[in-house]
Amino acid sequence: MSPNGQKEEIYTRHASARPSDLAKSLAEIMNPEGKAEVLDDVLVLDVSRNSFAGISAASIFAEFGAEVIKIEPPEGDPARRITPFGTHVKGVGIPFMFEARNKRYMTLDIKDNEEDRKVFSKLARKATVIIETFPAGDMDAWGIGYRQLSEQNPGLVYIAITAYGQYTEKAKKFVRMPDVDIVSQAGSGLAANMGDVPDAGEPYSWPLRAGLWAGWYISGLSAVVGGTVALIHRQNTGVGQMVDVAGMDAYSSMVGIPVSIGYTWHKARPRIGILDFILYPYGHWKCKDGFVAVAAPRDHDFRALLKILGLWEIEDDWRYSSDRIPDILEQATHLHKLIENETMKYTADELVGLALNYSKKSARSKWRGGGVPIVMKLMTPETALENPQWHVRKSFQDVEDKNLGKYKISANFTKMSESPPRIKWVSCDIGQDNDYVREKYLKD
Amino acid sequence: MEDYFSYTEKLFNPAETADKPEALKGIRVLDFSHVIFGPIAARVLGEYGAEVIKLELPFFGDLWRPATYWGKYWKHSNPIWHNITKNKYFISVNLKLDKSKELIYKMAETADVIIENFAPGTAEAWKIGYSQISKINPKIIFLSCSTYGQYGPMRYFPGWDLLAQGASGVLSLNGYEDRFFKLPDYLGDFVPGNFASLAVLMAIYYRNKTGKGQYIDQAQSEALMRLLPNYTYHSITGGAIGRTGNTDPSMVPAAIMKAKDDKFLALACTTEDQFQSLLAVMDRKDLLADPRFTSNESRLIPEHAKELNQIVSNWVKTKNCDEIIDMAVTQSIPAAEVMDDYTLCHDEWRHQRGSVILFNDDMYGELAIAGPSAQLSATPSRTKWLARPLGYHNQIVLKKFLNLSDDEIKDLEKQKVIGTFDDRPGLKPPVYYNLAEDPIYNYGKEVSQ
Numbered sequence: 001m002s003p004n005g006q007k008e009e010i011y012t013r014h015a016s017a018r019p020s021d022l023a024k025s026l027a028e029i030m031n032p033e034g035k036a037e038v039l040d041d042v043l044v045l046d047v048s049r050n051s052f053a054g055i056s057a058a059s060i061f062a063e064f065g066a067e068v069i070k071i072e073p074p075e076g077d078p079a080r081r082i083t084p085f086g087t088h089v090k091g092v093g094i095p096f097m098f099e100a101r102n103k104r105y106m107t108l109d110i111k112d113n114e115e116d117r118k119v120f121s122k123l124a125r126k127a128t129v130i131i132e133t134f135p136a137g138d139m140d141a142w143g144i145g146y147r148q149l150s151e152q153n154p155g156l157v158y159i160a161i162t163a164y165g166q167y168t169e170k171a172k173k174f175v176r177m178p179d180v181d182i183v184s185q186a187g188s189g190l191a192a193n194m195g196d197v198p199d200a201g202e203p204y205s206w207p208l209r210a211g212l213w214a215g216w217y218i219s220g221l222s223a224v225v226g227g228t229v230a231l232i233h234r235q236n237t238g239v240g241q242m243v244d245v246a247g248m249d250a251y252s253s254m255v256g257i258p259v260s261i262g263y264t265w266h267k268a269r270p271r272i273g274i275l276d277f278i279l280y281p282y283g284h285w286k287c288k289d290g291f292v293a294v295a296a297p298r299d300h301d302f303r304a305l306l307k308i309l310g311l312w313e314i315e316d317d318w319r320y321s322s323d324r325i326p327d328i329l330e331q332a333t334h335l336h337k338l339i340e341n342e343t344m345k346y347t348a349d350e351l352v353g354l355a356l357n358y359s360k361k362s363a364r365s366k367w368r369g370g371g372v373p374i375v376m377k378l379m380t381p382e383t384a385l386e387n388p389q390w391h392v393r394k395s396f397q398d399v400e401d402k403n404l405g406k407y408k409i410s411a412n413f414t415k416m417s418e419s420p421p422r423i424k425w426v427s428c429d430i431g432q433d434n435d436y437v438r439e440k441y442l443k444d
Numbered sequence: 445m446e447d448y449f450s451y452t453e454k455l456f457n458p459a460e461t462a463d464k465p466e467a468l469k470g471i472r473v474l475d476f477s478h479v480i481f482g483p484i485a486a487r488v489l490g491e492y493g494a495e496v497i498k499l500e501l502p503f504f505g506d507l508w509r510p511a512t513y514w515g516k517y518w519k520h521s522n523p524i525w526h527n528i529t530k531n532k533y534f535i536s537v538n539l540k541l542d543k544s545k546e547l548i549y550k551m552a553e554t555a556d557v558i559i560e561n562f563a564p565g566t567a568e569a570w571k572i573g574y575s576q577i578s579k580i581n582p583k584i585i586f587l588s589c590s591t592y593g594q595y596g597p598m599r600y601f602p603g604w605d606l607l608a609q610g611a612s613g614v615l616s617l618n619g620y621e622d623r624f625f626k627l628p629d630y631l632g633d634f635v636p637g638n639f640a641s642l643a644v645l646m647a648i649y650y651r652n653k654t655g656k657g658q659y660i661d662q663a664q665s666e667a668l669m670r671l672l673p674n675y676t677y678h679s680i681t682g683g684a685i686g687r688t689g690n691t692d693p694s695m696v697p698a699a700i701m702k703a704k705d706d707k708f709l710a711l712a713c714t715t716e717d718q719f720q721s722l723l724a725v726m727d728r729k730d731l732l733a734d735p736r737f738t739s740n741e742s743r744l745i746p747e748h749a750k751e752l753n754q755i756v757s758n759w760v761k762t763k764n765c766d767e768i769i770d771m772a773v774t775q776s777i778p779a780a781e782v783m784d785d786y787t788l789c790h791d792e793w794r795h796q797r798g799s800v801i802l803f804n805d806d807m808y809g810e811l812a813i814a815g816p817s818a819q820l821s822a823t824p825s826r827t828k829w830l831a832r833p834l835g836y837h838n839q840i841v842l843k844k845f846l847n848l849s850d851d852e853i854k855d856l857e858k859q860k861v862i863g864t865f866d867d868r869p870g871l872k873p874p875v876y877y878n879l880a881e882d883p884i885y886n887y888g889k890e891v892s893q
Contacts, residue, residue: 235652241822
């Protein structure tokens with residue numbers, strides 16, 4: 001065996017020896033079955049309406065073990081019908097089914113029914129967390145806002161999600177404007193930084209909507225992170241508080257980058273299509289049989305990529321050696337095309353293989369200067385479902401509801417050795433738990 | 445009763461933030477992580493009062509320090525880096541040396557949280573993984589961040605935000621039939637970073653109840669997958685939601701449109717009431733008689749939705765953006781102008797609300813920095829200081845937290861266990877800044893102020 005062959009064998013043996021011990025035991029350690037539920041002492045009332053920010057926040061609390069009661073009017077939360085192309089199963093939309101995680105469903109019309117508000121107020125005395133998305137001040141005017149509920153329940157964590165928040169002049173003026181995903185994507189700086197380059201023609205050069213509910217989900221995640229900070233404070237001191245999420249700034253605050261650039265550059269970034277403004281190459285390229293994602297942003301990664309693509313002759317061209325991430329679109333696009341000419345000669349699997357082989361060699365190299373270009377066959381959500389990685393990690397779960405039948409959801413988004421999130425059941429019939437809730441919380 | 449908005453104005457008053465308690469005071473975080481994903485998890489904890497000690501390689505530092513937009517530095521620093529690493533203590537320790545491990549083990553004794561995002565297995569190989577640290581401190585909460593997770597056949601694959609976007613499938617969803625784009629601003633790092641901080645917060649809550657620490661494996665891809673009902677859609681219909689340009693396929697009208705004054709705006713209707721109000725303003729109630737548009741379900745059929753979005757877009761084209769927004773406010777129809785980096789940064793509402801903070805820093809002066817994505821009334825997030833040069837807090841951390849003497853520190857410097865910055869931007873202080881007179885950098889030494 002050649003010295004090289006020997007090295008190869010050592011490498012593969014080393015790599016394949018790991019899953020049998022460390023990774024296998026980790027899969028066992030991280031199995032949620034039988035583990036403690038961290039929020040088993042938390043009662044969440046979700047009165048959000050028409051908002052997947054509120055619904056997803058409630059779901060995440062439920063996945064961590066809180067008792068979550070979704071409270072909706074007798075005709076159901078209108079969010080049940082917000083679904084791609086109108087697709088539904090027995091009247092329940094796909095996103096609502098996706099978020100039907102470990103929850104109780106109760107009917108109360110707190111918007112229009114005085115009696116129901118009294119019931120809610122009684123329930124709120126026992127609640128740890130409330131999630132609401134009504135116009136700021138409506139709950140207060142109904143006598144069931146934070147101001148009133150915290151008097152009887154000082155430890156209450158009250159989460160309000162709206163478009164412009166609970167305070168400031170603008171929040172007051174825009175108080176009746178609902179928080180809707182595509183609008184918050186536009187109003188929080190996400191849409192402006194997506195879309196094709198200026199000369200791509202209309203509508204390609206326009207601001208673009210991200211193809212998921214980035215606005216709603218980022219608001220929901222912000223609400224849970226803020227809410228959990230508040231729960232820790234409550235645990236330490238007994239004191240509750242109000243958590244105020246505004247859809248119009250949740251995205252820009254979570255990523256922060258638009259604010260930093262707007263201030264230091266005194267202007268907005270142009271839309272740059274498939275390019276990146278900090279890293280290069282960092283994006284997706286066409287290949288013979290589809291697309292690959294390529295990340296080779298460090299100088300040595302870039303050079304490694306040139307080598308495996310047979311593009312080494314451009315290495316000493318000043319445009320690429322010292323300034324390959326220019327704010328001159330033409331120059332960056334030119335390099336993109338040069339790379340595309342080469343990637344088009346291979347299939348995705350071939351490109352992945354080329355990059356892996358190179359990276360293995362460079363990882364073994366004494367000099368470690370060879371770079372690690374990363375190439376991945378691009379997935380769609382549908383093909384991602386087939387990836388063995390997610391089977392091993394139980395990232396997707398088959399669930400079944402007696403009315404809605406069988407379906408798949410993404411689950412177990414965080415693996416924790418002691419108190420992981422998990423899916424216990426999905427079901428979401430309107431009012432299905434009315435008796436349960438009245439029996440458990442409203443008898444006295 | 446006091447007016448609601450004057451009540452909330454007091455409840456959230458940004459001027460009182462500094463006097464309010466911090467929810468995570470007393471929590472100490474050792475942050476071994478680099479780039480964005482791990483550091484953001486640590487930053488979120490730091491915003492709410494945790495003491496975050498960030499470790500970096502001497503004379504090299506975090507990979508992201510020099511990674512600014514189109515190579516544009518601000519006062520010899522990376523403006524984006526300030527947002528990612530504010531409120532942290534920066535120490536520079538060569539993790540690979542045995543001598544450094546002694547330091548790290550000593551720090552781990554009093555730490556509550558450790559965060560790392562090396563390639564899976566690396567922390568264990570360097571003997572600073574969960575199996576080693578939990579022997580020193582069984583109550584430790586240890587967070588490992590990676591693109592694919594710590595186990596499974598793909599765990600050794602290197603990753604970035606882009607690869608997590610690619611692996612979850614979200615990268616393929618943004619755009620038009622013939623072209624698509626990744627999510628901007630490394631959303632695939634920032635969102636999973638917040639999921640990771642959530643896991644740590646849950647672990648702190650659990651530890652407060654039970655005294656138990658734990659190990660957390662946060663995969664970037666799985667965090668993104670939590671946001672996509674596309675898997676469910678596929679399992680039920682066998683089809684795919686796919687790409688729908690700048691319209692939302694779940695509601696109609698719902699699109700990004702161009703007004704008469706060339707400004708862009710988004711407008712959407714999610715309820716029958718909103719739709720009826722919009723038709724009334726457009727003076728197009730006649731559309732309700734069109735069988736394609738009478739019910740929401742029928743309107744959502746792709747050809748009908750396309751037609752209706754076009755009708756509304758054509759109307760929007762005849763009005764200025766402000767006119768549409770004014771109409772939307774009075775009619776309670778969701779609509780907003782597209783905000784870009786500049787308009788957003790200088791938006792009065794954001795300044796008043798505290799989601800854009802004009803922060804005055806001792807080293808860098810004024811910088812606009814993003815506030816929190818959720819405002820808390822009793823224990824608000826706060827910005828205490830911006831990023832600092834590499835190794836800036838070596839003295840204060842080693843002396844104050846580890847009780848090392850000047851001689852011991854000098855010895856560590858000599859052995860290259862600890863170090864500071866070199867002359868590269870992103871690592872060093874602003875050139876005009878007089879570090880010799882900085883009392884924190886020279887902690888424990890006499891400085892003439």
